[in-house]
Amino acid sequence: MEKVLSKIAEVTSDPYGYVAGLKERKNKKIIGCFPMHVPEEIVHAAGLIPVVIWRGNEPVTWGHAHVPPYDCGITRSFVDDAVRGKLSFMDGFVFHIRQCLQAGEFPFIMERHFKPAYQKILYLPAIYPGDATRDFALKELESFKTSLEDFTGNMISDDSLKKSIEIYNKNRSLMERVYEIRRAKPEILKAKEVMQIVWSGMLMPKEDHNELLAELISGMEEKSITPQKERIKVILVGCLCQTLQFDILDLIEDLGMIVPDDDLYIGSRYFANPVNLNGNPMKALADRYLTKSPLCPTKGVWDIHWGDEAIKRMRDNDAKGIISVRVKYCPPHTCYYPDFRSKMAEEGVTEVMIEMEHEIISLEGVKTRLQSFAETIGGV
Amino acid sequence: MDAKYKVNRLQTTNEIRPLVDKHWADLRTAKERGELVAWASGPSFIFAYAMGMKCHFMAGYAAYCGGIGAGEEVLKVAEMAGDLPETCSYHRLHMGMGEAVARGIPINPQAILPMPDLMVAGRLCPEMSHYAEGLHRRFGVRVLPIDLPAVVDMEDMPRIREFVYRQFKEVVIPTFEEVCGKPFDYDRMSEILSVLKKVATLRNQCWEFFKDKPSRWTLWDYGVSIAPVFYLMGNPAGVAYYEKLLKELQERREKGIPAIAPDGEKYRLYWDGWLPWAFLGKFMRKFIPHGAVVLCGRYPWEFFPHPELIDPEHPVETWADLYYGMESHLVYTFSPKGTVDLIGKLIDDYSLDGLIMFSSKTCRVMNLAQPEVIDVLDKKYGIPGVIVEGDMIDSAMISDAQIETRLQALYEMIDSRRR
Numbered sequence: 001m002e003k004v005l006s007k008i009a010e011v012t013s014d015p016y017g018y019v020a021g022l023k024e025r026k027n028k029k030i031i032g033c034f035p036m037h038v039p040e041e042i043v044h045a046a047g048l049i050p051v052v053i054w055r056g057n058e059p060v061t062w063g064h065a066h067v068p069p070y071d072c073g074i075t076r077s078f079v080d081d082a083v084r085g086k087l088s089f090m091d092g093f094v095f096h097i098r099q100c101l102q103a104g105e106f107p108f109i110m111e112r113h114f115k116p117a118y119q120k121i122l123y124l125p126a127i128y129p130g131d132a133t134r135d136f137a138l139k140e141l142e143s144f145k146t147s148l149e150d151f152t153g154n155m156i157s158d159d160s161l162k163k164s165i166e167i168y169n170k171n172r173s174l175m176e177r178v179y180e181i182r183r184a185k186p187e188i189l190k191a192k193e194v195m196q197i198v199w200s201g202m203l204m205p206k207e208d209h210n211e212l213l214a215e216l217i218s219g220m221e222e223k224s225i226t227p228q229k230e231r232i233k234v235i236l237v238g239c240l241c242q243t244l245q246f247d248i249l250d251l252i253e254d255l256g257m258i259v260p261d262d263d264l265y266i267g268s269r270y271f272a273n274p275v276n277l278n279g280n281p282m283k284a285l286a287d288r289y290l291t292k293s294p295l296c297p298t299k300g301v302w303d304i305h306w307g308d309e310a311i312k313r314m315r316d317n318d319a320k321g322i323i324s325v326r327v328k329y330c331p332p333h334t335c336y337y338p339d340f341r342s343k344m345a346e347e348g349v350t351e352v353m354i355e356m357e358h359e360i361i362s363l364e365g366v367k368t369r370l371q372s373f374a375e376t377i378g379g380v
Numbered sequence: 381m382d383a384k385y386k387v388n389r390l391q392t393t394n395e396i397r398p399l400v401d402k403h404w405a406d407l408r409t410a411k412e413r414g415e416l417v418a419w420a421s422g423p424s425f426i427f428a429y430a431m432g433m434k435c436h437f438m439a440g441y442a443a444y445c446g447g448i449g450a451g452e453e454v455l456k457v458a459e460m461a462g463d464l465p466e467t468c469s470y471h472r473l474h475m476g477m478g479e480a481v482a483r484g485i486p487i488n489p490q491a492i493l494p495m496p497d498l499m500v501a502g503r504l505c506p507e508m509s510h511y512a513e514g515l516h517r518r519f520g521v522r523v524l525p526i527d528l529p530a531v532v533d534m535e536d537m538p539r540i541r542e543f544v545y546r547q548f549k550e551v552v553i554p555t556f557e558e559v560c561g562k563p564f565d566y567d568r569m570s571e572i573l574s575v576l577k578k579v580a581t582l583r584n585q586c587w588e589f590f591k592d593k594p595s596r597w598t599l600w601d602y603g604v605s606i607a608p609v610f611y612l613m614g615n616p617a618g619v620a621y622y623e624k625l626l627k628e629l630q631e632r633r634e635k636g637i638p639a640i641a642p643d644g645e646k647y648r649l650y651w652d653g654w655l656p657w658a659f660l661g662k663f664m665r666k667f668i669p670h671g672a673v674v675l676c677g678r679y680p681w682e683f684f685p686h687p688e689l690i691d692p693e694h695p696v697e698t699w700a701d702l703y704y705g706m707e708s709h710l711v712y713t714f715s716p717k718g719t720v721d722l723i724g725k726l727i728d729d730y731s732l733d734g735l736i737m738f739s740s741k742t743c744r745v746m747n748l749a750q751p752e753v754i755d756v757l758d759k760k761y762g763i764p765g766v767i768v769e770g771d772m773i774d775s776a777m778i779s780d781a782q783i784e785t786r787l788q789a790l791y792e793m794i795d796s797r798r799r
């Protein structure tokens with residue numbers, strides 16, 4: 001287990017070096033998929049390596065001249081990386097530009113500063129009523145597939161797509177198992193380690209990640225845990241598109257709380273909902289995108305409530321409160337948040353919101369908020 | 381700075397306010413008359429008008445609130461209700477108004493609207509979905525959502541046009557029929573489009589006066605005249621308004637009267653982004669003493685540059701084509717590529733000296749690529765540009781000192797290139 005975790009930590013501590021090395025080792029092209037909804041399986045089936053774009057580990061420098069300070073962290077970090085040439089090992093990019101306004105202007109910036117060999121814009125629809133939505137989602141995915149075929153010169157057959165989907169589904173079920181064990185024995189992994197496990201899966205070929213997960217799971221199954229003291233369980237929610245600073249995760253634990261489960265993008269949302277393998281694989285991928293739960297505030301869903309989902313997760317895990325992690329300047333989450341909070345108040349759930357910026361200004365403010373939250377739910 | 385400049389105000393633009401006031405007053409009292417009310421965002425209100433509903437328009441309401449000075453108090457209510465200041469100010473305004481009504485918080489009565497029987501959420505920008513979702517969750521408003529993707533590459537246009545058209549036919553029209561309890565009124569939609577065609581044609585003739593040197597009017601005049609082509613669509617008063625405006629501009633040309641006295645402008649500027657509705661006067665006071673005039677822009681121009689393509693005989697098809705047709709493609713001007721094409725033409729045709737890119741801190745629909753657009757155009761045309769940060773409504777997002785500094789820098793860059 002320790003060996004696997006240290007391998008995973010190695011990948012996530014230097015995603016640039018890791019992905020660049022991967023390209024060499026596998027002798028395959030790398031396609032950066034901007035989070036959160038690009039169906040990586042199609043890229044995989046094209047014989048390319050899809051990796052999910054990440055928020056970098058350095059403060060924005062050159063990027064200041066290209067991106068306003070009131071855009072979200074991953075936007076600022078990604079543009080900064082791109083204009084500084086830090087992503088030169090990538091061969092192409094895919095942007096689903098309808099998830100939020102930030103993503104819409106990436107293609108233009110990339111064309112000017114990066115000139116990727118491959119670039120694809122997806123317009124995946126909001127999940128609105130009517131057959132037109134599903135048909136259009138499918139057409140978008142078809143056009144994505146065609147663009148990859150044109151790029152590689154190889155056709156993507158239904159069989160090869162199904163094989164890719166199987167590998168991805170396997171990854172989802174392994175991740176689900178990791179979470180299941182964590183729910184039963186929350187002390188088994190630190191919150192930071194869980195985030196690293198999910199994140200590494202966004203960077204590594206899924207085949208390699210699956211091997212690591214299998215080893216990790218057997219270690220986790222064998223390991224018995226005796227909780228040293230009663231810790232207060234909390235659920236983390238939100239943090240769209242980007243990794244949460246590990247310091248904040250450590251802080252939560254240092255304050256006597258423990259995270260048995262989460263509703264984070266770099267968390268349980270990423271591997272939720274396997275793709276149905278019966279029938280047409282493209283349709284199945286469209287259906288996965290069009291699944292309303294776990295609710296993503298970028299998808300225009302309003303007949304279910306994000307707050308209800310979070311509360312259910314909290315209760316299922318016997319947790320005592322919810323920590324909302326809101327990426328600063330992320331409109332989809334920001335617009336939803338007041339209603340999320342009202343729902344918490346209505347249901348008598350204790351919740352606190354912490355804002356996540358790319359450059360941490362001060363951990364002190366976060367600590368104070370978390371401290372009083374922990375006190376309220378009966379922690380330290 | 382030379383203090384000699386002052387504005388030559390147009391007479392006709394004084395007539396817009398009563399038209400706009402009447403529109404909102406009619407909407408406020410619609411329920412009393414037993415009329416159905418819709419709210420709309422994106423280009424979706426035409427369907428409500430065709431069905432005889434009174435209809436609000438998201439951006440129009442924001443402009444109106446800004447214009448009547450009600451923006452700040454409504455935004456405060458939103459904040460009190462938990463909306464975060466970094467949220468789009470148009471969104472916050474609607475939440476604030478809804479909350480004020482629901483909680484009985486007194487605000488300017490002119491800013492209060494009846495809750496709609498149907499909200500048509502045209503999701504041109506994802507925020508337009510978020511605000512409709514919020515209104516539904518908080519106040520139980522019935523929502524008719526339509527996805528209206530902004531298109532960044534012309535090659536994507538045909539399949540998106542098809543998607544949009546299908547939503548009109550398969551979702552929008554049946555929903556209106558259900559809500560109104562009658563068949564969709566295609567004839568009325570055709571009539572509205574016939575009036576629009578006339579108004580937009582006249583408006584575009586007026587636009588040509590920006591080519592005059594000195595200019596006969598400013599983008600601010602053009603902006604305040606927007607209602608007849610937009611949320612007053614189909615109202616014949618719009619035709620009369622633009623006929624009169626055209627006549628006044630023609631007279632100015634004949635008599636040699638410029639937009640700013642005594643001899644016209646020193647700097648001819650482009651304005652990018654939404655108009656700062658609550659701060660039109662503030663910005664004007666920063667332009668005029670320097671002899672600067674803003675002439676053209678991306679936002680108010682984007683509506684109906686090709687009225688000749690409006691075909692009232694095929695109302696639903698034409699509505700889809702105006703936004704998503706290969707010839708008209710209004711949605712493309714939102715994209716950076718479309719912007720570069722558009723501004724490039726404007727620089728040549730309107731003898732522009734510089735670009736002001738208005739970057740709204742709460743609306744990210746255009747601002748990410750603005751530095752790039754400045755760079756591309758500077759390299760290609762040798763025209764400098766600056767970014768001015770602010771907001772359309774929220775004064776907390778406006779810094780006078782920053783605006784002054786950026787504008788001063790622009791004037792100096794233009795001067796130095798002239799030398």
Ligand code: SF4
Binds near residue numbers: 240331
């Ligand atoms: S974090 Fe939010 S604003 Fe940023 S790219 Fe993701 S969805 Fe968009």
Ligand code: SF4
Binds near residue numbers: 470505507
């Ligand atoms: S974010 Fe901008 S484009 Fe979107 S609704 Fe708000 S003001 Fe309009």
